Amino acid sequence: MTDLLPATDILHAETPHIETSEEIAARLAASPPLLVAENLDVTYVTEAGEVPACRNVNLTLHRGEILGVAGESASGKSTLLNALARLQRPPAITSGGKVTFYPTDDSDPMEISSMSEEELRERRWTSLSFVMQSAMACLNPVIRLESQFTDVIREHDPEVSKEDASKKAGELLEMVGIPAHRLKAFPFQLSGGMQQRALIALSLACDPDVVFMDEPTTAVDVIMQRQILSQILHLQARLGFAIVFVTHDLSLLLEISDRIVIMYGGRFVEVGSAEQIYESGLHPYTRGLRSSFPPLSEPVRKLHGIPGTPPDLLGLPVGCAFAPRCPRATQLCLEERRN
Template structure:
């Protein structure tokens, strides 16, 4: 039976490194305030990958910038808490940090890998110098030889030859630039790395290499990841938990396997139906009719109801809360859909999972297997 869940979703309340509660981000303009992120809550555990998906304009990147407090006017955090827990158990209210404390917090304990490495990297500085800048700012006690050695170590960690430290960004391939951005993010051994669409505009082979490197480093170094993308197939492959955003809100959150095999929100089903499986019988790909909502003029009730094939009268009147749904295997999902209300009406339709999962066995499946579909 579904029940309303007001608290943040977590599979395990222990060892939480980041706790985001009822976060609201608005853009302030002459015509008023436009909510880009509304009442978003989640928890992130140490060593976990939280994937955040959704169409363009759903609020993913705004959420990333809010978590790291890199948002700029007219964006404004108008509500909520962002609580970080250090390894020693000390809790830090990120929104209460002053400028000096925030400068120390970023890169030391939480870093970000930006969406486009070509634009994020300084085009007139060598790659090694850009990594060293982070070390100089936060580790002034290190000597020049120690900094140089650390730069080489970081480049080696992400698979870039040492001699590339003297290269400019335009002299590197797209994949190497993205790896360099990851090296910058790892420079001070943070506990959390926020990755905002780090594989955008890369071909599938390079995407595979970047994903393999991220998973290898996460397993080896033990950091947590918030991975933001519009590509659900990537998230299913690498995430422990997936959150789907629509119209600035989280509309579904579940463990990755549960999300793929038993999606609980009609929007999630539409997203999953839009990409092919690697094996099994051929099936027709379907899209989602219509367009994402204008955040300045959200429809009444459920924001997805104008595009939803299962909408009924109440959907245009009531904003659905997050309901907790227990699956047949005992796993729980959260879904903001009135089809899951427990008053006995309008139960969610049965949805068959694809015959073969779209995710490879793990994040290290070879490109040969992916190309041939032989993932058994």
Template sequence: MNGLASEPILEISGLSVDYGFGPDAVHAVDNASLTLRRGEVLGLAGESGSGKSTLAYAVTRLLREPGVITAGSALFHGRDGAQDLFDLDAEQIRELRWSQISVVFQSAMNSLNPVFTIGVQLTDVLRAHSKELGRRERRQRAAELLDMVGITEDRLRSYPHELSGGMRQRVMIAMALALEPRVLIMDEPTTALDVVTQREILQELGELRERLGFAVLFITHDLSLLVELADTIAVMYAGRIVEHAPAETLFRNPRHPYTEGLLGSFPGLHGERTTMTGIPGSPPDLRNLPSGCPFHPRCGYAMDACETQAPALLPISWEPAEPRSASCLLHTDGHQAPESLMRAPKIGSTL
């Protein structure tokens, strides 16, 4: 992994997204703020329904009805200077997609058109955004893109159903990188793939990032995937960001009970055998969130104040050297955080 870059490429500030209108609206994303820096991999983790994909689709203006952006901004520092993505009209955002911001969707089989060959779909992207390229040049570029992700040129004549799941996902990555974008958003790109293929794709992604220098927003429900890939990690719960920290720091020393629970939900590859604790209960219904901290009904550290006070995402004052924050009353004045949230947990030694 590269060190953290200093210049931001995408600044999301105060983003809120609802599904529906009025009192019955579902608040899928609530006041989320994130900064993706040049060349960085920012991991966005959380259980299904936490708002990860909604955040990404809102930023890229791919939200479907009844989704609506109710607040916030998404400042993109592209080739034409800084632009708020929410202020662009339909034609402007269309030109920006693929050329500067690309998306790799969760299910490649559903994203690729089953009636067209891989070659046709790759060259369609080039035809739409690189009109100066001729037919032969587009096909040559398509072959180069497949080679870049480890697929031979003869597969340009193949249909999606003739490829394995891993190959289809590689095609989607090649398509996303066709115009050398500055930001690549990946929404659960390795879901339903076996662990060997999963690791191969992540390794190829890391090599491509080193070579091409793009930044990545990597969305996953599996926090363990981000161990070697991400530079920083943001954890979402019930539409809110509850912890944000450098990746290694977060894995070794989680500061939010939800993050600690996620880390305790997967087995370590090395070290002593430990019991996976997991998280009791289920994610809350976004139509009827608990009062106070939305995590308190599932939290083993919950206090009476957690039932009435909704903590803000704030820097942890007793770790001034660490650029990290958490939304938990345990880290506010007047409360003493439990020992397990103030030191490296046992799971850290098994990663």
């Protein structure tokens, strides 16, 4: 801990004006699309059957947008993120629809699932970057941070000298509150929080257009989580990349997101600004989820969990997947699905 530089807490202190839902919508509308998912279906093809982990997803992520994805365990958050980031691996397949990536360098749009290995290598880190839950799954524990950073930087820009790449790597580490001299460390020598920060720094090494973050802070303690989030937001405000942030923690997303997607049973239940989701979430699942988490910036109120458990995707009901747990379900909800 003593090795950490102070983090700037911008979650509240530096927010001069909290945008209204209308202002957020206008800002996003003025920003070109970066990723567009149309009728996206993702299926896990397993021996037990085809698991419909993502269904009928329609979404436009804009340049510079912070999109939060919330939902209970097994709602399909990681499945969606992997499909958007082209991190999808068997047995997952895109079984319907498509995701189109619109590069910020104004080259031709490309369909994510049909990108060649070469296109993917070119775009990985430079356009589509990611931070996963476990930094150690992404960092090689026995290669010094310096080599891992300079390799990524020089692979995408061979003109950069080793010295310059190393200097940039040091600056990146400092940006996330780790002193540059720790470049000489092996990842296994760092604390969990520092590993996570190092991975965030690495994800930004090639100025990406979007960083996909799947539960990037769940493996660290609450104080560290807040520091890391502050730094992510600080960097995002400075560098302007888009973020797709996945977590089951809705109260956290309410603080950081331009828009929030609520997922249940592999489908979008609701999409809206934090204000819309918090003040006037329409779906009973959204309301249930909202009442399950303490607000970060308001007095603690009584929390109510959602009774019951998430659905078995191999045996989904015909109607709304939430209906069996829903206090407001009607006969129609049991018979018909609206989303």
